[in-house]
Amino acid sequence: MLIGRGDLNVPVPELTISEVARQVGLQASAIRYYERIGLLPRAPRMSGQRRYDTTALYRLAIIQRARQLGFTLTEIRHLFFGFRDITRASERWRTLSQRKLAELDDLMDGIKAVRGVLKKLMTKCRCDTLDQCGKGIFQSTNRDVVARPLPASPRHREKYAKNLRA
Template identity: 40%
Template sequence: MLEVKVSFKSRLFLKTPERKEMKIGELASRTALNASAIRYYERCGLLAAPYRVSGQRRYSDGDVHRVLLIRFASDMGFTLGEIKLFLSGLRDKAPVGPRWRKLAHHKIKEVNEIIQRSRRLKSLLEHLLQCHCASLQVCVERLSLSSGLVLIPYRTN
């Protein structure tokens, strides 16, 4: 008589492609960040919570690419909120092109405003260097009265 024995532990013998995983320290090293920054990205929702082995976070190469993308966008001046908005399309498979263009146009407008403020500041500093007034206060008063100089608009909030 033929007897068949079923073993539910057969998955232990299955060959699965090896998954390259790393601890938070290696991810931090590969992305030139502190581990605390990576944990912060997780809390902000920029980086998905990783799976854990014995309580330790484990990351994949995909996480390296995502963190590098976050750093790149941050270096371009995007806020973490803006980066999160952009990256949310990567999760839900929505097209990122239109979203990216909208954010880029908005950022260009912000950069142009910063450039204008910087030019006004440079002009003021150049005038102050040429100044022969008795005091800085007198010089600033003359400059602001003569040119209607406003470096930073007053905020009322």
């Protein structure tokens, strides 16, 4: 049965930014930030103030979840806008997830290597002084490190806290 104009069940923007922030567990400033960088569409204003509907909550939920999974805002932007419109959400996730899994595997390998060296250091180091220690390190790293031209110091990587229950 048809209903005349109006009420097409379109969500009405009625939430304030702090209400949204509370519901998704973000600070209002973060939401404004996401809007600024184009991750969220410009929210309509009521006498200057942003109003949100439930779809904004869903968008933010995705951003939140993606952040928990270690995606950068750039990657999340890709999730939203980096595919042809017809590409299904599940496929978008699959593409991004595959990349991220590979990254995580690399990261784990790195961590395992570090763990190994730390354990060896703990059990095997008998140095009295750091100078002694440093001399040993210097001479051994000379073998494989000094040869390389300019290693270009490793930059920022991801962070993975325990915000996700195992």
